[in-house]
Amino acid sequence: MLQVLKSLRLTQPTRFASALSSTATNIPSGSADVSAVDSGEPDKLYSKLEIELRGIDPAVLRSYTWFATTAAEHLGIELGKCWSPRKAHHERMTLLKSVHIYKKHRVQYEIRTHFRYMNFHKLTGSTLDTFLEYIERNLPEGVALQAAKTELQQLPAHLQQPPEQV
Template sequence: MLYSKTALVFCNVLPKLGLETTSGILGRALSTQSQQSIETAIPDKLYKQIQLEVRGNDPAVLKSYAHFTVSAAEKLGATIGRNFAPRKPEHKRYTLLKCVHIFKKHRVQYEIRTYYRFIDLHRLTGSTADTILEYIQRNLPEGVAMKVTKVEMLPLLESIRVPPNSASTTSTN
């Protein structure tokens, strides 16, 4: 059986607080699995960069939200890279007829402007990144969309690594 880490922690904390688990079988299974999971701990992910793209229709709201995001990331110990907005928004214009039936020369134009804001966060662990992203996404204002791109650091593959012995050996001919 597989159980989540939160369930493992929850069942370990309940007896310490003087509370009993609702299911004795579940509590025993989780207590044996919690000892095994502590021994084989999975290392935390490392992110080289997290890119936030925030878009909306009001540049003042985006600027305020970017200030909020940067201050929240600084409080949680993240390194902030670039934080900028492009000069020009993206324009979409739609031309429609005023009247459906006749008078083709009477038209109306509608325009939608989309403003962007880009924020980069550097060198984060997986738990810190999850905490920051959850906090700033829960406080996302109305009419604002966010796109998150994560660049994860992975260990070098075994097939690519150079063995330490082969670099020091030289051929003698």
């Protein structure tokens, strides 16, 4: 791989990208796949991206929210509402210390899950994919991310024309 990178000139970015893709997949450069950008298909539009973050440490969630909003600003994504509930979700389990007897000797375990919600508005499909991949790759340990996107679509042809007059 290093030999390929050393032999390429940086003044020819198309040759550089095709050489990387052909060496990574062991496919000849003549049969490389055409990307979705060159296919002529219009990019999808999304009105909203809702992200839910779950974690056990609220400070980590706050820090990651700052990271995601900063990344969105650099990509030119419109930031919506970012909020978190005041209280964490508590889950308690009570177990017996002993295996068979001594029912009065118990131990309690508690898990607190903190939530954080972020909304982003007016995204294109390529920007959304790039943004989601970037923030998923930088997700800290102990944090779960759930994303829901709302796509904009055209009205069907039978609904676009006004109804005939009766």
